[in-house]
Amino acid sequence: MQIGCTKKLLDYLKIQAVPVDTAIDPLFSWSANMIMVNQRRTIVVSNDASRYAFILYGIKRGDVKNIEILLLEGVRACLETMCFAPSIIEQYFQDCGEQVTFSKTANRSVVAGLNNVCEHAYFFFNRYSPEVLLQRQVIRYLNTNFLTVKTTEGSGYVHISDKFSSDIEQKYGQPLFRCKAAVFDVDLELDSTCHRRVLIPLNCTFREFHNVLQTLFGWLNHHLHDFWIERHPNGRLKYTLTGFPREFEEEGETTKDDSLVFLHDVFPQYREIIYNYDFGDSWIVHIRLHEIVDDYDKNHPVCLDWEGEAPPEDVGGRYGYAELLGILKNPEDPEYKDMMEWYRGSRHQLFDLGYVNRRLRNW
Known part of the structure; x- marks a missing residue:
């Protein structure tokens, strides 16, 4: 060479x-x-x-x-x-x-x-x-x-x-791509269903996975995040991946930079983890391993299925989103005009599978 x-x-x-x-x-x-x-x-x-x-x-x-x-x-x-x-x-x-x-x-x-x-x-x-x-x-x-x-x-x-x-x-020539990938069921904790199923190569980092999740939910990456990989029997976090530097670790907790840990370092050893986004609104996303694909023929993620809309950024968390939906369903509500104006200014878009997969193509 x-x-x-x-x-x-x-x-x-x-x-x-x-x-x-x-x-x-x-x-x-x-x-x-x-x-x-x-x-x-x-x-x-x-x-x-x-x-x-x-x-x-x-x-x-x-x-x-x-x-x-x-x-x-x-x-x-x-x-x-x-x-x-x-x-x-x-x-x-x-x-x-x-x-x-x-x-x-x-x-x-x-x-x-x-x-x-x-x-x-x-x-x-x-x-x-x-x-x-x-x-x-x-x-x-x-x-x-x-x-x-x-x-x-x-x-x-x-x-x-x-x-x-x-x-x-x-x-x-062909076939050009072949890699190990995983299918994940991704569910956002809401009063209603918000589900995505995604197929993604296992050679991506958790920082890249974070960006994929942002695309799946139509979020704008305005806030901090981390991944909860494992807990102690008493419920305290044991193993965490973070997207921001920490001055110190909690006792008994191992924290790693999510840009240096790849999906294949965690899966399939772990079957379920949690993605925590926006520590104010505290969006909790359950990520469950559905299956491992040994011969995936693409080099980018694909959203396979979906159900339910995701909330916009800065809506006030799970309960703030429920309140927003209640107001928007009632044009007679005194807060309807202000909330509709806020919602339109939030740049939030309804889920479009074709658009999402085009964005994932150039991840």
Whole structure:
């Protein structure tokens, strides 16, 4: 596998570059640069054909001796994040070779693309974790940018992830995707039914799962959240995943960053967990594992079924929502006009399965 490095990175690695092999298909060639993010050395690596990228964050001198292993691990993480079939992943490594060679960057076009990826990488400075070098949890976010491509009508734009997927498909054909996924029954505690059934790859983080749940309920991610994984026999929380930093943990409670824990780390060991959103309104969502799917043929979530509307943000919790519904059903109520005006300004939308699945397609 050819890794084209900038002079800055080559100097840091203290590696003598070999000549660039221009005969290598850009699909099998990657380029790398080193930048500073949060005062930490960060290596940004992108594919020469599609700019699909990954991040090594907080590199130190002691990590240099393992740089080849780290780079190969990063490329594999990209392929796995895309949910490519295991047979395609193994064929890719056979075709590009698992022996890493370091060259200078291939050409100006590749350097321009790499610089663009580096600029994009700065936007996610608050998502990087010092606990790990390979930032698997940001791979999907990092590759949501657009790429200019030539078309029969001139030029157009395509998501970097879609370009990477298209390149792999042209090389290896179908079936392109195959991964382990899970079907969850998701129920919001209300006086009425509010149910969603969703199929989602197990290689996503709980932070990404949080975003999926926001889409399923039409919420706007305005508030804090956490996941309650396990309780002590006395009912106190034992194992929690959180989306915000805590100064300390409660005695007997283990708290982890939900962006660093993947669904496959929790399921199927646990069959039911709780998602707690908006600590003021306190929305309690029961998430029950329905089944594991071993050969899911997509790389994104799909809402399979639904029943009942979800409440809007900031309505005052379960009882505030019940009060809102009661007022809106009675135009003669003295508060009807004010509440209707508030509801229209809440930007809340009624559930539309097609719209939700289009949003989940680009999660």
